[in-house]
Each structure stands twice: as structure tokens, then as C-alpha cells.
Amino acid sequence: WRAEALAFTTRDHFADEDLVGLRGYEPLTWGESLLGVRAERRGVPWSISARASFNRASIHVDERNLDPPAGRANHVDSRRDWWSGAVGVGYEAHRWRLDVGAGVDRRVNRQEWTARGLIDEIFSPNTPVEYAGEESLTLLSLFGEGAVELGGGWSAALGARVWSASGMHVAPRARLGFRVSDALALEAALNRRYQWDAQLEEPIEGSVTAPLFLLGEPRVADVAAFSVRLEPDELPFGARGTFHIQAFWKEYRERPILPERPPGGGRPETAGPDFPAFDCIRGHGAGAMLSGRLAFPGGALVQGNYTFQRVWEEIGGREYPTAWDVPHTLALFGSVPLGARWTLNVAYHAHSGRATTPVVARIFAPRGDDFNHIIARYLLGERNSIRVPPYHRLDVGVRREGRLWGADVTVFFQVLNLLFRENAIDYDWQQYFADVEGGHSRIGAGRSGLPILPSIGLEARW
Numbered sequence: 001w002r003a004e005a006l007a008f009t010t011r012d013h014f015a016d017e018d019l020v021g022l023r024g025y026e027p028l029t030w031g032e033s034l035l036g037v038r039a040e041r042r043g044v045p046w047s048i049s050a051r052a053s054f055n056r057a058s059i060h061v062d063e064r065n066l067d068p069p070a071g072r073a074n075h076v077d078s079r080r081d082w083w084s085g086a087v088g089v090g091y092e093a094h095r096w097r098l099d100v101g102a103g104v105d106r107r108v109n110r111q112e113w114t115a116r117g118l119i120d121e122i123f124s125p126n127t128p129v130e131y132a133g134e135e136s137l138t139l140l141s142l143f144g145e146g147a148v149e150l151g152g153g154w155s156a157a158l159g160a161r162v163w164s165a166s167g168m169h170v171a172p173r174a175r176l177g178f179r180v181s182d183a184l185a186l187e188a189a190l191n192r193r194y195q196w197d198a199q200l201e202e203p204i205e206g207s208v209t210a211p212l213f214l215l216g217e218p219r220v221a222d223v224a225a226f227s228v229r230l231e232p233d234e235l236p237f238g239a240r241g242t243f244h245i246q247a248f249w250k251e252y253r254e255r256p257i258l259p260e261r262p263p264g265g266g267r268p269e270t271a272g273p274d275f276p277a278f279d280c281i282r283g284h285g286a287g288a289m290l291s292g293r294l295a296f297p298g299g300a301l302v303q304g305n306y307t308f309q310r311v312w313e314e315i316g317g318r319e320y321p322t323a324w325d326v327p328h329t330l331a332l333f334g335s336v337p338l339g340a341r342w343t344l345n346v347a348y349h350a351h352s353g354r355a356t357t358p359v360v361a362r363i364f365a366p367r368g369d370d371f372n373h374i375i376a377r378y379l380l381g382e383r384n385s386i387r388v389p390p391y392h393r394l395d396v397g398v399r400r401e402g403r404l405w406g407a408d409v410t411v412f413f414q415v416l417n418l419l420f421r422e423n424a425i426d427y428d429w430q431q432y433f434a435d436v437e438g439g440h441s442r443i444g445a446g447r448s449g450l451p452i453l454p455s456i457g458l459e460a461r462w
Contacts, residue, residue: 001041006053009033032057047090049101055082061113076113080212082106088143095149099159105139107196111211126258127200127211128271137196137214140164145173153179166216169194185229194218198256198278201323213276220253235294243292252283255313283322285311299343301335320383321355328352341402345414347395354391355384359429376433391425393450394418407460414455421449 011031036053061076088101112132145159155177163169173191180186196218201210227246235241256278287309294302307329312319329351336344358381364374397414417423 001039003039004037006034006036006038008035027063028061030057030059045092047092049088049090050086052085053083055084056080074113074115076115078111078113078211079109081108095151097147099143099145101143103139103141103143105141106136107139107214108134108136109212109214110134113211126260128275129269131211131271131275133271135214137165137216139196147175155179163194163218165196165218169218183231183233186227187229188224188226190222190224193221193223195221200258200276215256217254219255222251222253224249238297239294241292241294243290245288245290247288248286250285250311252285252313254280255283257281257313257315281313281315283311283313285309285325299335299337302333304330304332306330315383320385323355323384325355325384326351338398341400343399343401345395345397345399349391349393349395351391353387353389353424355387357381357383358386362433378429389424391423392419393423405460407462409461410459412457412459414457416453416455417450418452420452423449425449 009031010033011029013026013030014028032055034053034055036051038049038051040049041047057080059076059078061074063074083106084103085105086101086103088099090097090099111134114130115127116129141161141163143159143161145157147155147157149155157175158173160170160172163171171192171194173189175187175189177185177187196215197212198215198219199210199212225246225248227244230243232241232243257280258276259279287307289305289307291305292303296302308327309325309329310327311322311325313322314320330349332348334346338344359378360381361379363377363379365377366372366374393416395414395416396418397412399410399412401408401410403409
């Protein structure tokens, strides 16, 4: 038997030292907490497992004390609670195995905002200025899978998870494997995945998480993949390595998306009873991944991953790249012992710039029938037809292991994002035009990047 418990919490905040007279004022706070327990018995022929957890994530934006123009203060409160539990039983015989289980998930979202001045990477321009609401969803599921060794190096598995929420939903999966030799294995897999929530906008690195809504009918993705795994016996310098190649195809069915509003037409003041009314579209993606890991005598480690992927969505009978269509992604990591129990870690991450929709013109027109008030309207180009520059990030850290207070202790110093704000992740054209109007036009205006983040930490294990 093995039992474990986990408790985790973080609270992050942003405070501006220039806010004179507002000591302790934090216009942006966010955080997450998790409590979990797990117990399992691994054995032959019987295995048993059980788990339970509670997760809470919150975001709070408060700009009311910043003396903004009248009616322009942003205020956001979001809290998402997720209770989850499951039990499972496994039976293993000489050449086959059977796993069955059941689970329950309970999710509650409480969200409200007044967002007259928030930029588009936080809120979609298709959302109302003001909203307040609470929603909940309870999911029950049953799971079963059987795996068998067919002989001659062949193996197969077939299973499914059945969800109960406003109807029955079946998510099957199948796998067929063939071990060519001790060093080489092939595998093909098919599975269906369900997701029970949808964000108003696609997530963007470094931004506040967009509002998340629960779905009565899940969005569906069908995935097919073929992989090759190689573990060679002999490598230079006595290294041990694993290499993995995988090609995949994903078909997205009934993907929710907010219908677009005319550019510059303004947002509705308040939410209607049917908000958010998602449209359902289709999409598909394809790609390949290459990953490898090398461990050297003495403790040095190198690993990397490269992914090529394209993802499209169909809107109005035409296909466009999605906002999360990133053709190239590269991640590298290295760890080298320095002696005296010190270790140097270096990580590099890069990917293609995210797709975005260009603004091709700005015009000024009356607000409705009121010819005394002229407002700016923006004419957009083809959807997601350009990209921001490629993203790069470099992290460096050192760690030292030792003994303290009867515990195994690790102290670490690290600096995330040595490249500072050179790694553009978005282009805010509204900010660009505001800079132009204020006489501050410059190269790169409107581009946003991530700050540098030094940190220090201490881990203790008894």
C-alpha cells in the first residue's frame, strides 16, 4: 500500500510603487490552491487506487483606485472551484490486464466584471461591458480498458470512458503496439477526448486568464497518432538515451467560438440571458514531434523536444489558422554538475509567433445617428493572416543539495527569461493607436513581452 497527501497554494500580486498614497494597494492579484489525497495498492493480480482533490483558482483586478477617467475603471472577480474524485480496480494475469473505475467531478465558476477599458487579450470585444453570474456542472463517469499481449511482439488495448452530463457521452480509445526489438517499439493509437469548458478567447502567454464558461454539451476532439520509440544500447561517452518520434492528426468537432461583432461597433453594455451564446465550428490539426533524452555518467543530462504543428478552423465556409496555430516549437534543457553538490540548469524555449488579425484601416464615423460625436472604427484584414515575431525565452539556474534539520534540502537560485521583453507574445493595436495619438509612436509600439524574473527557493524533504 502507498498513501500520499498534497497541499499547494500560491498568491501572486502586482503592485505599482508609483501609486502615491495607496500603500498596500494591489490592482492585480491571482492565485491557486490544491488539496489532494491518494491511496493505492499495486500487486498481482489485484491493484486498487482511490483519489480525491479540491482545486481553487482566483483572479482579482481592481483599478478603481487608480483615478481613471469617469466610467473607465476595470473591476474583475473570478473564482473557480473544482472537486474531483475517482476509484479504480485492476486485475493482471499472465498476458492480459483489465482496469475499471468510476469518477465524479463537480465544478463551480463565479465570475463578474466591469471591463470598459480592458485590452483584447484579456476580454474579447464580443463580450458585454458588465457581467455577473455563477454556474456549476457535475460529471459522473465510468471507465474500462483491457490490454492483452498477442504474441510475436504484438500488444493491444481497447477501452472507453462513459460520461453522464445532460446525456451520455462515450469516449473510446484503442492502441496497437509492436516491439521490433528490445531497443525499438512501434505504436498506433486512436482516442476521443471531451472538454467541458470554453474560454472567451484563446489563452495568451503572460496575460490574465480569459473568462471560462462550463458547457452542457462538451467539445470533442478525435486524435490519431503513430509513434516510434528507440532506446539504443550503445551511445558515445557511455550515455543512455531515449528517442521518440510521433506523428498525429486531430479533428475538432463542435468547437465553441463567440460570434464576431462589427469592428469598432462597441460592446454591449450588459449580458443578455443567453450569454455566452457560442457558435459551433469545426477544425483540424496535424503535426509531428521529435524528442530525445541523454543521460551521461557523472549526472549530466540533456533533453529536447521539437514539434511541428498546424491547426485550422472553419468559419463561414473558409479555413483560417487558429489563434494557437504555432508551426514550430523547440524546447531544450541541460543540467551539468558543478561540484560541491552544485548543479547548473539551462532551459531554452522558442516557438513561432502567434497568429493575429491585422488592422488595415482606421476611420472616424458618427456614433449611430449622433453626428455630434465622432468615434474611431477599425477595419480588420483577413482573420489570423499575420504573425507577431517569434518567441524566445532563456532560463538559467543553480541548485545545491545537502542535509539540514534531518532533511534532504535543496536550495536554488534561478533567473527566468533572461531575454527580458524582447520576446514578443502579442501585438496590441489599440495601444499602438493610443501611442500614435499621444505622439509616442516608436518602433515596436504595441508589442508586449514578458519581464525578467529572478527567484530563490528552498526545498526540504523528510
